[in-house]
Amino acid sequence: MTTPKAREEAVLEAVRERRELVNDAIPEELPIQRPERLYEASRYLLDAGGKRLRPTVLLATAEALADVEPLTTDYRTFPTLTGEPIDLMDAAVSVEVIQSFTLIHDDIMDDDDLRRGVPAVHREYDLETAILAGDTLYSKAFEIMLETGADPSRMVDALDVLATTCTKICEGQALDVTFEERDAIVPEEYLEMVEQKTAVLYAASACLPAILQGADQETIDALYGYGLDIGRAFQIQDDVLDLTVPSDKLGKQRGSDLVEEKQTLITVHARDQGVAIEDLVDTEDVDAVTEAEIDDAVAELEAAGSIDYANTTARDLVDQGKRRLEVLPNNEARELLCQLADYLIERGY
């Protein structure tokens, strides 16, 4: 039995190894070309960092499906289930490019100043360039996916997943905006929003290799479900971490969701328990809130059982997601996907 710490180390190493390959591929797939300022802005967040969790899910799922030992097969000429090779790295870069496009536009919409420790694109450049950089990444994601060289009918299915995923992300973001103006959100509504805004891109990352490699529909559906489950768990854990991780480790003010009155599974539950969420923190200015205020608010949320509720919900989703992986061959890559699921809710930040 490995310890959680040892497990986390193993996952982080697996993520790191794939991240390096993805990081090498990004400038190849998205070179800085004319007009340079547009492409520099498009690459800005991609180059600033990121764990590349979604590409890791995509690449590891492909390894599990192909039943190959992890990291022994070139992702650029990766075997499908019918033999002919595809460029799987293109698919991995494509989902990361979609992720980056949504971050650029989200930062404009939320008027956030910082992302990955650097200025948001609309701060580093300007609003015009940030909108255009996101729009460029959007179509580039399709162009890059089109380069995998997969069989046309599989390619059509993959592009369909990519397009519907983008639509759902927009719908989820729009729901999130309406939630900010509403009080009585029930947990199901919150989870639906998170599914659309965050989880669908994990779902796409997990099922795209199955589609491109030619797996059967049952496998594709199970992997999509795995992605939805771990993606929702990931977002819930993000909400917990916002309350529990020291600001310096978090890279932003702890409790900022409370200050900004963002709906999370924790506040949705607490309100249902009779907690007056809007009174938990007095200020609406993230720079003005004190650690003591946040401590008191967190204590009240803990007393209402809301943090436990969020943790339990995330754990249940992860366990459900892991069970769905039984459609895959029992191999090292599948084990990695299980560990990755655990990591998403056990990670400290």
Place this chain on the structure above:
Amino acid sequence: MTTPKAREEAVLEAVRERRELVNDAIPEELPIQRPERLYEASRYLLDAGGKRLRPTVLLATAEALADVEPLTTDYRTFPTLTGEPIDLMDAAVSVEVIQSFTLIHDDIMDDDDLRRGVPAVHREYDLETAILAGDTLYSKAFEIMLETGADPSRMVDALDVLATTCTKICEGQALDVTFEERDAIVPEEYLEMVEQKTAVLYAASACLPAILQGADQETIDALYGYGLDIGRAFQIQDDVLDLTVPSDKLGKQRGSDLVEEKQTLITVHARDQGVAIEDLVDTEDVDAVTEAEIDDAVAELEAAGSIDYANTTARDLVDQGKRRLEVLPNNEARELLCQLADYLIERGY
């Protein structure tokens, strides 16, 4: 020999007939669904009007290729060159949806208040919703194109055209932004920018039916070239009309391009002839400029031969585009595509 006026009437009638069919299809392909505000904002400009010139090009090109009498064949079950039917209306709506997405984001970038006689989406709704509405239309265009039911390998080629077209539109818009900060633009640079920003969507509209119907590469390339030619001519004519059409007919202040110091083929040519473009109009406020100031400026541009130069360039492009149509069967729909090309530079507004 028909008169230009009679020809224009015939073209307008052909556009009107197809526009009504496209207008019926838009709510079918893009219904208002949850979250309603997002979809209402996405539909706002589409519902506000528009000539549907790009869908008309697409539908008429398909009719010419299939060698059918215009408007006698259901676009929803349109014959390909290999017999099996496709839903061509989906392709027509898809390009119009792309056009609408670019208008919504362009209006944000240019901070324009009005479009098609109604407030821009970011004015009628808000910045967040306008960004998201554009993003939603972006992926919906791909989803709608995926519904044509075309053979997968043709579908892959069609989606490739759609994606690269969107990328080029972004690149063209980015070039346009950099031009605003530069003086010495040569005509070739201006035409390259217009090609990317405006003409590629006409090119896509003309070549997509050929791809979806299974035409050969020579035909696809010729139709793409026709679209590029007439799209550039269309934009040049737009620049001419901005100077020559009375404000009330134009729907905005005549000469606003001069006031806002936008680069057009006319100003690029005039500067080359030694005209001090920045001194043509004193004010930078569209609401403060007088008709007399615009009259003087236009007279100076005419004296420099710049308006003639723009007209000649547009005419040459249209003639070149029409010659490319010789790859098509000689039929009524091809004649319409020729008339449409003429209309783009003969139209009064």
